[in-house]
Amino acid sequence: MLSNEETVDIVIVGAGVIGVATAYYLQKNNPSKKILLVDRYLAAGQANTAMSAAAVRNMFASSTNQLLTDTSIKYFEHVQNEIGYDLMFEKTGYLWLLSEEQFSHESVKLWIKRMKESNISCKVYDKKQLKELIPNLNVDFTGDDEAELMNLQEVSYGLFGADCGVLDPTRLVEYYLEGFVKISKVKPRYGVDVQTLIVEANPPLELPGEPFVWQKKHVVGVRTNKGDIRAETVVLATGAWANELLDPIGIDSLTKAKKRQIFVLHAADKAELLEVLNTKGFSEMDSIPFTILPSAGVYFRPQHQEKGFWIGCGDKFGREYKYIQTDEDLVPESAYYEDSIYPVLSKYFPAFTDARPVNSWAGGYSYAPDRIPFVYKKSGVLVVGGASGSGIMKADALARIADALYRGESEAELFGGKTMPSTALGLKNRKVEVESVII
Ligand SMILES: Cc1cc2nc3c(=O)[nH]c(=O)nc-3n(C[C@H](O)[C@H](O)[C@H](O)COP(=O)(O)OP(=O)(O)OC[C@H]3O[C@@H](n4cnc5c(N)ncnc54)[C@H](O)[C@@H]3O)c2cc1C
Incomplete structure (x- = not known):
């Protein structure tokens, strides 16, 4: 007391x-x-x-965020590798899947240019290379009326950051x-x-x-x-x-809160999903990188300890800002996974078909303007x-x-x-x- x-x-x-x-x-x-x-x-x-989701990336467009993250991530690596304190930091990399239109957009060109200027590791994969590395990735929506209805953009490129990864926030x-x-x-x-x-x-x-x-x-x-x-x-x-x-x-x-949610999917009983999880060729650790889909803000994090994925979505327009985070923001919405995230996820990665969350949680971002x-x-x-x-x-x-x-x-x-x-x-x-x- x-x-x-x-x-x-x-x-x-x-x-x-x-x-x-x-x-x-x-x-x-x-x-x-x-x-x-x-x-x-x-x-x-x-x-x-x-x-x-405890993913860490230095792939930002502003030199400020590049510096804040790059030095922090290097410190986390130092803590784990030199000090010997296990943060469960895994260098899975980050993979941005981009459409032709997104890849040729001025903002993406500037982002890549700034990363190169700051010596931030980033590599471009084309569609063919991506398909070879991730056979399950659907890169062709031709004739897919549902994909058209859902405004899904076809994957043409992948932007990969090797110095990014995931850790355990606890x-x-x-x-x-x-x-x-x-x-x-x-x-x-x-x-x-x-x-x-x-x-x-x-x-x-x-x-x-x-x-x-x-x-x-x-x-x-x-x-x-x-x-x-x-x-x-x-x-x-x-x-x-x-x-x-x-x-x-x-x-x-000058900050505002916004609700964000995570849904956990297990891959252990599904060979196709396990294959996606253990994708070879991106990093030494044989893992699919933290992956961001081209549409709707859907992303996933590999979670090897529980042989699965954490799925999230950074939806923007249509998701309210709040003055402060409320208790309601701590409640994950199952319909959000079922009706919003799942249809997108399973279109790009058919291996997720019928995959349902075994766990979920929610919280809030604190956005600066x-x-x-x-x-x-x-x-x-x-x-x-x-x-x-x-x-x-x-x-x-x-x-x-x-x-x-x-x-x-x-x-x-x-x-x-x-x-x-x-x-x-x-x-x-x-x-x-x-x-x-x-x-
Ligand atoms: C779904 C989701 C996914 C995310 N994914 C990532 C990611 O992949 N990578 C990443 O870097 N970040 C991610 N974030 C963001 C990250 O979680 C936050 O930026 C980070 O946790 C902020 O840390 P903090 O210490 O400011 O906030 P918090 O961990 O929220 O800590 C604030 C603390 O202040 C306490 N507090 C507040 N008001 C009071 C009061 N009046 N009296 C006493 N105590 C008080 C609270 O109890 C709380 O413990 C994600 C967030 C969410 C919700």
Whole structure:
């Protein structure tokens, strides 16, 4: 139990992957500080981090997202291969299946050009090569009235990124959390629901009714269901709930939530599906890559531990944005799989015919307007969020930037020695390009 009021140097609200990674770097680089990590769930990494497909890619169009992901993924590889902490990171690669029209679109040309300029591994496969590698892939919709009715675009090309893959988000959370707990002076606390940020006059004049508009103000802590916690800095890593705490104090997070779902299919009893899962030729590990279909936003992740696939869909128009994620967003819709995803999936990959989910879950993305995350400090609050559906793959870099900003460093050093201005992801004067490659 918390005492009715206590004081720490930094309180971090949100123990998702971004909160735990931030806690780790803050404590590592500010060893004398008393840092308290809190979450309203009963353990770390239980919200959207646990709902994630946990795929990681450096194949972005903006140099900002390229840098955030490329350095984070290299760090994850380092953790697994050099430090020896198994994140279950598998370099399956990413495969974008594209129609002729998509492949020749200006935005795709620019995307490929920018990846080449940044030395991001990407290889183009033509239809014939794809068919040889994945015999089950349907690349010919000629005379298929259903495919026409469903607006399905025929596959002509594949864009493959070899340095991408999948990992286990729980292992990643545990890695940072264990690192933080080892060096922290205070144990993380769960079941702590932050209800408001406490704003006070700076300096206080002890007048009734302050702060007044003419006074300077700052956030001095958080009010929770277990009492107040005062802190010199409040770090908000509250993902798709950011608006809940920021709007009431007049900070516009500029982020919106959107529901996303995952459906699990097992392949063990279906030879054709197993063959797709164990596709040879893309990577050393004989696996179909994380694959994005040309139409409707449908994608799948290979899941070798359970001999199956995780299927998702990044639908855009027609799927509402929300102010914050709600409980309804945690409920997967079986009809969404049956009527929306399945018809598309089984057209491109007939091996999925009759495949039905054995499990499913849902959560939310926290979208930033330009699909680039936010890291900023304002009046005593340091906000890290707006990961736009790719917070796992950017977590390491975002946490390092948050720490650099806290320490007042102008540049954040990312893994491998590359740097980024610590204010580049600010609310104002952002030094970022708009991201066009979002799933
Ligand atoms: C279906 C789906 C698929 C995805 N696939 C991928 C993928 O393949 N790759 C990828 O990189 N990303 C993916 N994502 C996105 C990824 O999951 C998120 O970007 C990432 O988890 C964000 O981390 P976070 O720490 O900000 O959020 P969260 O894990 O949601 O953590 C936020 C925490 O804040 C806590 N919190 C919020 N408000 C309060 C409060 N008032 N008081 C106390 N605690 C509070 C919550 O309880 C929660 O634990 C996917 C997301 C979904 C939903």
